Amino acid sequence: MASVEIIDVRKSYGDQEVIHGVSIPISNGEFVALVGPSGCGKSTLLRMIAGLEDITAGNIRIGDKVVNALPPKDRDIAMVFQNYALYPHKTVAENMGFALKLRKTPKAEIEGRVKKAAEILDLVPYLNRYPRQLSGGQRQRVAMGRAIVRAPQVFLFDEPLSNLDAKLRVQMRAEIKELHQRLKTTTVYVTHDQVEAMTMADRIVVLHDGIVEQMGSPLDLYDRPANLFVAGFIGSPAMNMFKGTIRATGAPHFETADGTRLPLAAVPPGLDGRAAVYGIRPEHLSLGGELKAQVTVIEPTGAETQVIARLAGEKIIGVFRERVSVKPGEMIAMSPDLKLVHLFDAKTGLRLG
Numbered sequence: 001m002a003s004v005e006i007i008d009v010r011k012s013y014g015d016q017e018v019i020h021g022v023s024i025p026i027s028n029g030e031f032v033a034l035v036g037p038s039g040c041g042k043s044t045l046l047r048m049i050a051g052l053e054d055i056t057a058g059n060i061r062i063g064d065k066v067v068n069a070l071p072p073k074d075r076d077i078a079m080v081f082q083n084y085a086l087y088p089h090k091t092v093a094e095n096m097g098f099a100l101k102l103r104k105t106p107k108a109e110i111e112g113r114v115k116k117a118a119e120i121l122d123l124v125p126y127l128n129r130y131p132r133q134l135s136g137g138q139r140q141r142v143a144m145g146r147a148i149v150r151a152p153q154v155f156l157f158d159e160p161l162s163n164l165d166a167k168l169r170v171q172m173r174a175e176i177k178e179l180h181q182r183l184k185t186t187t188v189y190v191t192h193d194q195v196e197a198m199t200m201a202d203r204i205v206v207l208h209d210g211i212v213e214q215m216g217s218p219l220d221l222y223d224r225p226a227n228l229f230v231a232g233f234i235g236s237p238a239m240n241m242f243k244g245t246i247r248a249t250g251a252p253h254f255e256t257a258d259g260t261r262l263p264l265a266a267v268p269p270g271l272d273g274r275a276a277v278y279g280i281r282p283e284h285l286s287l288g289g290e291l292k293a294q295v296t297v298i299e300p301t302g303a304e305t306q307v308i309a310r311l312a313g314e315k316i317i318g319v320f321r322e323r324v325s326v327k328p329g330e331m332i333a334m335s336p337d338l339k340l341v342h343l344f345d346a347k348t349g350l351r352l353g
Contacts, residue, residue, distance in 0.1 A: 002063035002153035009058035033201035040207040078147035079156040093127040117148040157189040228349035248272035260312035265338035268353040279342035285318040289335020
């Protein structure tokens with residue numbers, strides 16, 4: 001195991017810079033997820049750690065060694081891709097042990113490492129099968145097993161679950177997290193799925209247009225997003241947001257352009273009259289109260305009901321544990337948990353208070 005340190009790293013393709021001075025410290029044994037929309041630079045950053053992309057500027061350190069000039073095979077890392085990349089003509093055991101065979105590792109040691117990894121991943125019954133005889137989830141486990149047998153200092157995962165169906169993704173999510181808890185190997189995991197990042201990682205790095213928007217634990221990012229981008233990206237369904245003005249006259253409130261008043265617990269000092277964005281997560285709304293919205297869609301899931309409605313000319317989503325007996329076109333009364341309201345500056349997008 002080893003720490004990984006990304007130090008003011010930049011990446012350019014010709015005159016186009018796509019990674020703009022990113023610095024990320026990753027502790028020994030930590031599971032860090034790089035998350036963000038397509039094109040944000042997360043896979044490029046992972047490939048630079050792996051040595052598959054050159055670094056334009058900055059340094060990447062694995063353990064106590066700067067690895068900028070080292071080829072991938074000398075970085076003591078193992079990478080798991082989204083497309084499995086298994087050899088179709090080799091058995092599961094041969095796929096898992098192939099990297100060790102190339103290193104001329106003794107046959108007995110290869111067999112021992114493959115067997116141990118197969119036991120960890122419940123692949124022992126499949127060691128003599130070929131990839132075409134396996135399900136998608138089993139193939140992904142083989143790809144993980146191939147990484148495990150190398151006993152690397154760092155695991156790198158590049159959207160490994162994106163080709164799986166929804167149920168299998170949930171299962172594999174738990175298996176990867178359990179694997180990390182067992183092996184304690186430093187892990188860098190790239191995904192566009194913020195739910196994956198939230199449920200698996202010790203720490204999340206949110207990337208956008210080649211810069212780091214925020215780093216922190218999953219709950220840090222959920223509870224105190226640093227800006228509008230993080231607030232809108234972390235959480236599912238996304239945070240409800242309304243543009244308007246903070247008002248301290250009378251009861252503290254937030255006033256939208258059409259005069260709708262959204263309640264506030266208090267107005268932070270110096271923010272009266274400030275143009276801002278009011279944010280409230282769907283799960284932090286409750287039924288009943290002073291906000292009256294017109295229902296457009298009801299989505300019951302059994303355990304909860306998602307209501308999509310219109311308020312102050314904007315879409316608002318509420319997620320309720322109770323059964324909701326309203327129909328599209330009817331009005332629904334909701335109220336926000338005032339302790340969980342978020343305010344952001346209208347110009348900069350930065351969190352207020």
